[in-house]
Amino acid sequence: MNKPRISVGLGSCGMAAGANAVYRRLETILMEGKAEFELKRTSCLGMCYNEPLVAVLDERGEFLYGKIHEESAGKLIEEHILKGNTLKGHLVSGKDVFFGSQVKIALRNCGVIDPESIDEYIDTGGYEATRRIIREKISGAELTGIITRSGLRGRGGGGFSTGKKWEFARNINSDEKYLICNADEGDPGAFMDRSLLEGDPHAVIEGIIIAGLAIGANKGYVYVRAEYPLAVRRLKKAIKQAEEKGFLGKGVFQSRKDFKVEVFLGAGAFVCGEETALIHSIEGARGMPRHRPPFPAQSGLWGRPTVVNNVETLANVAWIIRNGADKYAAYGTENSKGTKVFALAGKVRRGGLVEVPMGVTINEIVFGIGGGIPEGREFKAVQLGGPSGGCLPASLAGTPIDFDSLRKTGAIMGSGGMIVMDETSCMVNIAKYFLEFTREESCGACTPCRLGTKHMLDILEDITEGRARKEDLDTLTDLAEGIKRTSLCGLGQTAPNPVITTLEYFRREYWEHISEKKCRAKQCRKLISYFIDPDKCAGCRVCYKKCPENAISGDKDKVHVISQDDCTRCGICIRACPRKYSAINCLPGQA
């Protein structure tokens, strides 16, 4: 058998958790000749909760170690490689549960290959689909046909049939056409596209080439968020490698077709994820959306037919061409085929990047893959689709994940952010959080969105600060309906969704805020109060000294009291109170 192979997961999350130091430590061990093994870089395997991750492959099998840091890296070599044991306490348990129900198509190579090596991508069958398309002269019509038959729908949120979109652009005669890969990923709580670009940039590039060939484009753009430096670096490197191999540039794969791909860095505007705004941004203008039609497929970048596709959508394309439309369509439901990647985060034990066949339920993801809620807390809600999406209560977590079932609940599939919440999350606060976001990101082009989101936010602030009246809920509903109906682009049209869904499923909580002036999750500061339990207070003076408002009084060794008039409910005292006393309580409701 060959030398054992050790791979370190070097995605953004892994690196943030310290994977670089682990890699360097292993490199040093290797250079010092203390042990023999092959050291490899890879990217995110999706098990973010266990980062930094190190995989060891030897004649005994494959071992996955989690939470490996600089010191444990040395121990890992000693125990696993030199002594032939395993490193106790770091072997990832629940691996089968986490990966067992996943089907990796878009993420097929993430965390497996070295994303900075085109040869490793080729070894997995990469670029074979494109080569075959050129060699066998598969026509654009055939390609769009295959993608249409696969049932692939856009993964950027809209869910439009990818094949149909290509077909529109293909059927228009124009000397110039463009393919844009949308990697703006602006939804807070979403990191699918980042991980794909970091973990398997060539899969995205191959998807871009195939889409370009299908519609007859001569140039492709990748519009990436500037906040993703690692993704940008790997993507640029991958483009260069593909050019050197002759897969991109003049005469791709020795054909007479030219195809160039350029990276364009976004400049921090959420609305630029919207396709018409994105196009304006590449043109060098303010990223404001415009009316559709005309759709970009008819008139897009520089007025030419342009297809805008999401990163994940494109990452599926080469797989579909290689394996056939039927194989893809075998996964999923009637109207939602294939798989979907979700960024599972929030109050869940095993958060990470997961890819599941369409049709599994939210429960299966949260409890099966995610392992449920930590610290014995209760599953309260799940937020899907970020600022355009909605909050579903635990009682609806049996809903299957497909475009239609989710739409019926008022939430949306969205781009794939899935944030789990427990009873410590206040649903009014969450609605307010998203409205703050959309109010801030509204580009101002249309009045309903510009002023409407502000007005909704004002009401939500009143509610969370105990100033609201009962009628405000009706105003909120009216505004929500109006903004949805009359906004220019998807940003405004979907901005009310977080409010609409929380009003629908958590109305009681809104009521409590308004009429009882109480926040049961203890998140809204104006609607909670702090008390010192006289039976437990030892008069140690710690809280007295820490309180920034001087709201606590009491002599040494005597029971302390919080002045409710001066208290700003910052919570510093409750954290300061020594654990052995735990004398301070936070209660829902005003004092």
Add this chain to the structure above:
Amino acid sequence: MSMPVNSEIKERLNGIFNAFAGKGNELIPVLQSIQEEFGYLPGEAMKHAARFLKIPESTVFGVASFYSQFRFSPAGKHIIKVCHGTACHVANAGEITEKLETRLKIKDGETSDDGLFTLESVACVGCCSLAPLIMVDDEVYGKLDPVKAARIVSRLSRTHGEKQEQ
């Protein structure tokens, strides 16, 4: 931090403009390069950019002010970005911003008096499993609480103090 004088700006800009063709659609990449060079967009530099790209100054400023990436005054030596993505929000990122505001004696979006730190809130860094987190320059620090976050800042300002003493 001192502002560069005009002649110096012009010289440094020439180096940047060399990489571009001088077409209006290059505006955003040009502004990004200027900001990379100066740390912000000096007013003079935007005027030069307008001339170079043959577009009105109002267009340059209109575009620059639309995108949140661009700043019009120098930032601190270190930029602290507190992530306020959904996962961080439910993990109480607000308390981290608050703590850092008190620690640095500035408000969100401001730069500390010693010019060392600029404090910013960002929408989402995309490392949600490490929530709540902050990003200092390009380095991510995850699984924080307000105290840990303040400690990171203290450590950084100490290293600067030591450098100045040497």
